[in-house]
Amino acid sequence: MKFLVALLSLSAIAAVEGKDFVYKRLNKNDTMLLVVDIQVGLFQMARDTSPEEYRNHALAHSAIGPLFDIPTILTTSAQDGPNGPLPKEIIAMHPNAPLVMRHGEVNAWDNAEFRAAVKATGKSQVILAGITTDVCTTFLALSLREAGYEVWANTDASGTFNKRIADEANARMRDAGVTTTGMFAIALELMRDWRSTPGAATVLPFFDQYLPAYGYLARGHGYATQNGTLIPGEAELL
């Protein structure tokens, strides 16, 4: 009886402390970034957000590589056919990244050159996004999970025909242990601490460019600190 009580209270403590839960977080030292088929011809199929928003997030996704100095691999599908190249802005961000042009494989993992490029990074965590969410992102994410990688799908930077398809694709990935989350969470999980390097000095300008809700907040605070005075009514709010 005593034993049982002890056992029960132990499991209660374990549940409270979350001992059976491991928070797997991105570690910038272990991470690679994949830009999958975000091609100009496929862009029009990213319809679950506006074109302006999608382009912004596609560029932000690509910019995470240089921001955190993590190895990046670009890949395209039939780029000399109807799908076209990657936007020139993405190519310009990655002058030294491998660009694997696939001439048939839908799932990038089916391409030996791509698999070799992924393995050559020596990293165990993958951040990826692509067009479309349900095909290019999901197929590759599932294959990466099967191959033993920890996978984060950047939902901001993947696009597909509509919200239902996106929801199904994200659920399918989560069922396979993929973390589906957006750019803000990915960037801050990589950064961890505003005092890190990279930290506030480069991450705030990144947000200012790609996430104005946060960048403009920082600007407002900056202006107020530099030359601000309280107008009547404000002091009473503090």
Ligand SMILES: *[C@@H]1O[C@H](CO)[C@@H](O)[C@H](O)[C@H]1NC(C)=O
């Ligand atoms: C990444 O590696 C550096 C150098 O070894 C180390 O100082 C740092 O703590 C590591 N970062 C994380 C998040 O583990």
Ligand SMILES: *[C@@H]1O[C@H](CO)[C@@H](O)[C@H](O)[C@H]1NC(C)=O
């Ligand atoms: C600073 O604040 C003063 C008083 O409100 C204003 O006259 C001045 O133009 C401001 N300077 C700048 C650089 O914004």
